[in-house]
Amino acid sequence: MSLIDLANPTKFLALTARLLPWLAGATVILLLIGLYQSAMAPDDYQQGATVKIMFIHVPNAWLSMFVWGIMSIASLGTLVWRHPLADVAAKAAAPIGAAFTFLALVTGSLWGRPMWGTYWEWDARLTSVLILFLMYLGLIALWRAVEDPSRAARAAAVLTLVGAINIPIIKFSVDWWNTLHQPASVIRMGGPTLDNAFLIPLLVMAIAFSLLFITLHLAAMRNEILRRRVRSLQMMQANQKAA
Amino acid sequence: MRLSGHNLRCVRGGREVFSGLDFAASSGEALAITGPNGSGKTSLLRVIAGLLMPSDGAITLDGGAAELTVAEQAHYLGHRDALKPALSVLENLSFWRDFLGGESDDAGRCLASVGLDHATHLPAAYLSAGQRRRLSIARLLVARRPVWLLDEPTSALDTKGQDLFVNLMRDHLAGGGILIAATHTPLGIDAREMRMGAGS
Amino acid sequence: MTALSALIRRDIRIALRVGGGALIGVLFFLTVTVLMPFAVGPDLALLSRLGPAILWLGALLASLLTLDRLFTADHEDGSLDLIVMSRTPLELACAAKALAHWLAAGLPLIVATPVLGLLLNLDGTATLAVALTLLAGTPALTFTGMIGAALAVTLHRGGLLLAVLVLPLSIPVLIFGVAASQAAITGPLSFGTPFSILCALSLVSFVVGPFAAAASLRHGLD
Numbered sequence: 001m002s003l004i005d006l007a008n009p010t011k012f013l014a015l016t017a018r019l020l021p022w023l024a025g026a027t028v029i030l031l032l033i034g035l036y037q038s039a040m041a042p043d044d045y046q047q048g049a050t051v052k053i054m055f056i057h058v059p060n061a062w063l064s065m066f067v068w069g070i071m072s073i074a075s076l077g078t079l080v081w082r083h084p085l086a087d088v089a090a091k092a093a094a095p096i097g098a099a100f101t102f103l104a105l106v107t108g109s110l111w112g113r114p115m116w117g118t119y120w121e122w123d124a125r126l127t128s129v130l131i132l133f134l135m136y137l138g139l140i141a142l143w144r145a146v147e148d149p150s151r152a153a154r155a156a157a158v159l160t161l162v163g164a165i166n167i168p169i170i171k172f173s174v175d176w177w178n179t180l181h182q183p184a185s186v187i188r189m190g191g192p193t194l195d196n197a198f199l200i201p202l203l204v205m206a207i208a209f210s211l212l213f214i215t216l217h218l219a220a221m222r223n224e225i226l227r228r229r230v231r232s233l234q235m236m237q238a239n240q241k242a243a
Numbered sequence: 244m245r246l247s248g249h250n251l252r253c254v255r256g257g258r259e260v261f262s263g264l265d266f267a268a269s270s271g272e273a274l275a276i277t278g279p280n281g282s283g284k285t286s287l288l289r290v291i292a293g294l295l296m297p298s299d300g301a302i303t304l305d306g307g308a309a310e311l312t313v314a315e316q317a318h319y320l321g322h323r324d325a326l327k328p329a330l331s332v333l334e335n336l337s338f339w340r341d342f343l344g345g346e347s348d349d350a351g352r353c354l355a356s357v358g359l360d361h362a363t364h365l366p367a368a369y370l371s372a373g374q375r376r377r378l379s380i381a382r383l384l385v386a387r388r389p390v391w392l393l394d395e396p397t398s399a400l401d402t403k404g405q406d407l408f409v410n411l412m413r414d415h416l417a418g419g420g421i422l423i424a425a426t427h428t429p430l431g432i433d434a435r436e437m438r439m440g441a442g443s
Numbered sequence: 444m445t446a447l448s449a450l451i452r453r454d455i456r457i458a459l460r461v462g463g464g465a466l467i468g469v470l471f472f473l474t475v476t477v478l479m480p481f482a483v484g485p486d487l488a489l490l491s492r493l494g495p496a497i498l499w500l501g502a503l504l505a506s507l508l509t510l511d512r513l514f515t516a517d518h519e520d521g522s523l524d525l526i527v528m529s530r531t532p533l534e535l536a537c538a539a540k541a542l543a544h545w546l547a548a549g550l551p552l553i554v555a556t557p558v559l560g561l562l563l564n565l566d567g568t569a570t571l572a573v574a575l576t577l578l579a580g581t582p583a584l585t586f587t588g589m590i591g592a593a594l595a596v597t598l599h600r601g602g603l604l605l606a607v608l609v610l611p612l613s614i615p616v617l618i619f620g621v622a623a624s625q626a627a628i629t630g631p632l633s634f635g636t637p638f639s640i641l642c643a644l645s646l647v648s649f650v651v652g653p654f655a656a657a658a659s660l661r662h663g664l665d
Contacts, residue, residue, distance in 0.1 A: 138608045148256040154662035155597040162655045173615035314528040323521025329460040341449030
């Protein structure tokens, strides 16, 4: 089956129906392995058991940016190639991306409580994630503000691409602002290079969360396609009454 | 010169307005698009003007300037008159002349030819609906465009205004122009009629 | 070029005439600044320390909130259709409109800065620094904000949603604008570094803003 065939929503629905159970299964297995390995990983000499929050936090933070990347590619698909599934992909990804970003924020602030003694420190990384979260919420609000899905898709696509250009600039600015205002002695998230005892569980968790995203995204795309079909059926019904 | 559209399909808000639509008009020819409300007359004009993207099909202007799009060689006279109430009549027209790349000193003459030369320095806010329409018609004259796309052009015009406009359309066609108008009432000039069905 | 200068002249003229509302931005700027002492207390030392931040926030909100109608006014009266159809590239027309808006609504903010600096107990150097950073930074705010103004055409509304969409994008300008003013007033950082980055942000927005706004307008008409 070529990519062109996938452009057809019906074929997409048929293929994903077969694919989703396998993806969901693989996600669960990898998540279990990753969680077990994380639990078995040694404590950090400085941060203690708190370091294990990283195994959840880092994949979420990574995905929060990765999902925006996916949405940007989908937005190009909407604006340039006018691909029928592109705006479905972009719309379905936004709430999932927002959820991952929110989890990154929550885990980050839980990690910060014992480290900084407060739930919120204006740490460069956390602040950037917070701004990203605000941008996700703005994008979702934009999707909800326009009734016609194809018009909403094009507006959201423009905003997504502008965001994609701006996110690195915002990240750089916040990092710069942070070094300006904070003494360097505060422990930062992420920290120095990790050794293998941490790296392997982290990688497994990263893959597991990426699979989780793919599973959720395909399922959300299916829902969105069905939702649009219901909408056009209702529209046809309304027109029949009028005619 | 020949303006033609082939196999046009237009979808708005998830609803198909028309599909498989063909039309053609040559130099000196007027095409009157008629049909009930909601049959897609305005949508068709906006598709030709490049303001709506057709879901399918293409529009070509044979014999026009090759480096320009159809929209760039067309005037569009829509329901909304593109006038700024804060500016005077002459300022409004001079702006469109400069922006559309018209000749330098004929805005006053164009105002005279639509019968607004007495009001050049009044704010456009003081104009009546018919006078506003006359002023937007004057816009068609300040810059030369071979294609005129007119949406209900004679609405709000009194008999005198309609006569005046008929003469302007005749001049345009005599000069080799193309005219496509969506209309409910007869245009007053020789025009080929194209009827659009409701919702088909 | 005639087309673009005609567009700029028209927009400035409309903004300055009755019903144009270019000066409402300055009034808003003044009001926000006057509100601040009521929130933080009339402590002059504190106000002069917060001064640059207050002025920058006021200018940021004033320049974004006045952008609301940049394209919707032209959309409602049909002018936007003709601008999209014209032989002038839409990106350039958008840039011209943003420039006109900055001249009519952004520049007055900078002119008003010295007066507001007096209210906040800023000395001459500090006021000059804030005015200079606003001069370099407000064009970036206008050119970023115009993306939101173009989205308003699709949304059929403006107001709060636009502010929510555009304000996060203006964070870098705020960071470097305030940092450059503070650097000039208290140091220890050199004024040059944040100021050059601020100018760079403006230059980036000159490219991104018109292209994004034009893309949004082309796809947003109905």
